[in-house]
Amino acid sequence: MNELDFKDRRVLITGGTNGMGNAMAHAFRARGAAVTVTGTKPAESYDTDLHGLDVRHFDAGDPEQVARLVASIEKLDVLINNGGMVLYRGKEFEAEGFQRVLDVNLTGVMGLCTGFRPKLALRKGCIINVSSLAAFSAVRGNPAYGASKAGLVALTKTLAVAWARDGIRVNGIAPGFVKTNITQVSQDNDQISDAIVQKTPAGRWGEPEDMVGPALFLASSQLSGFMTGQTLIADGGYSLQA
Incomplete structure (x- = not known):
C-alpha cells in the first residue's frame, strides 16, 4: 500500500499559484491527484509552474467568489487553505486594512470550509x-x-470537533520564516534576514518545498488518520529559542 497515492483524489489549494501552495500542488499532482489552485491574478500573469494544474482567479475576501468556487467543484477530497495576505506600513492598524486581511485570511477560509463541508x-x-x-x-x-x-x-480545533462525525479531519500547518512573496520584505533586509537565520537552529530560511511533507502527511488518511485538530509547527526550530 502506498500511503501517499492520491490517484482519483481532488485537491483544492488556495494560493497555489506560487510559493508554498505551488510546491504542494505539484507534489499532489505528481502523486496522482487532480489539483485545482487559486490565485489573485489571471493564470497568464504568473511566471511560476502551473503545468497540469486547474487554475482559478479567486479572491477569498469576496463571499460571492467563495460561493462560486464551491459550486464549481463537484467533488473534493482535500481542501488546503493556504492563501493569505498581509499589509505593511501600518495599514493593518486602520479599520479598512484590518477588516480586509481578516476577510481574506479567516472569514474566507470559514466560508470555504462550510461551503465544501458536504462534499468533503x-x-x-x-x-x-x-x-x-x-x-x-x-x-x-x-x-x-x-x-x-x-x-x-x-x-482548526473547533471544526475538528464539530465535523469529526462527518468523517472530516481538520488539521493545520504553521510555517516559520519561509521564502514566499509575503516574506519578501524581510528577505530583502539583510539585517532582518540574518537575525532570522541566526535564531533558527536549522540555520536557514525555509523553502516552499519544506511544507510539502507536512501537507502530504496530513492529507493521507493512512498516515494521519487518527489526527485532527492539530497544527504542526514547521519552522526549523525558530520557536524553540527564547
Missing part, C-alpha cells in the same frame, strides 16, 4: 489550514495578520 463529508476528506508562527506571538506592525492566523489555529 461524502468523500471522508480533510481540511488543512495554513497558519503561521504569527499565531503564537506578537507580530510587530501586523495586528490583523497575527489575529487572523491565531484565529485559524482556533478554527
Whole structure:
C-alpha cells in the first residue's frame, strides 16, 4: 500500500499559484491527484509552474467568489487553505486594512470550509489550514495578520470537533520564516534576514518545498488518520529559542 497515492483524489489549494501552495500542488499532482489552485491574478500573469494544474482567479475576501468556487467543484477530497495576505506600513492598524486581511485570511477560509463541508463529508476528506508562527506571538506592525492566523489555529480545533462525525479531519500547518512573496520584505533586509537565520537552529530560511511533507502527511488518511485538530509547527526550530 502506498500511503501517499492520491490517484482519483481532488485537491483544492488556495494560493497555489506560487510559493508554498505551488510546491504542494505539484507534489499532489505528481502523486496522482487532480489539483485545482487559486490565485489573485489571471493564470497568464504568473511566471511560476502551473503545468497540469486547474487554475482559478479567486479572491477569498469576496463571499460571492467563495460561493462560486464551491459550486464549481463537484467533488473534493482535500481542501488546503493556504492563501493569505498581509499589509505593511501600518495599514493593518486602520479599520479598512484590518477588516480586509481578516476577510481574506479567516472569514474566507470559514466560508470555504462550510461551503465544501458536504462534499468533503461524502468523500471522508480533510481540511488543512495554513497558519503561521504569527499565531503564537506578537507580530510587530501586523495586528490583523497575527489575529487572523491565531484565529485559524482556533478554527482548526473547533471544526475538528464539530465535523469529526462527518468523517472530516481538520488539521493545520504553521510555517516559520519561509521564502514566499509575503516574506519578501524581510528577505530583502539583510539585517532582518540574518537575525532570522541566526535564531533558527536549522540555520536557514525555509523553502516552499519544506511544507510539502507536512501537507502530504496530513492529507493521507493512512498516515494521519487518527489526527485532527492539530497544527504542526514547521519552522526549523525558530520557536524553540527564547
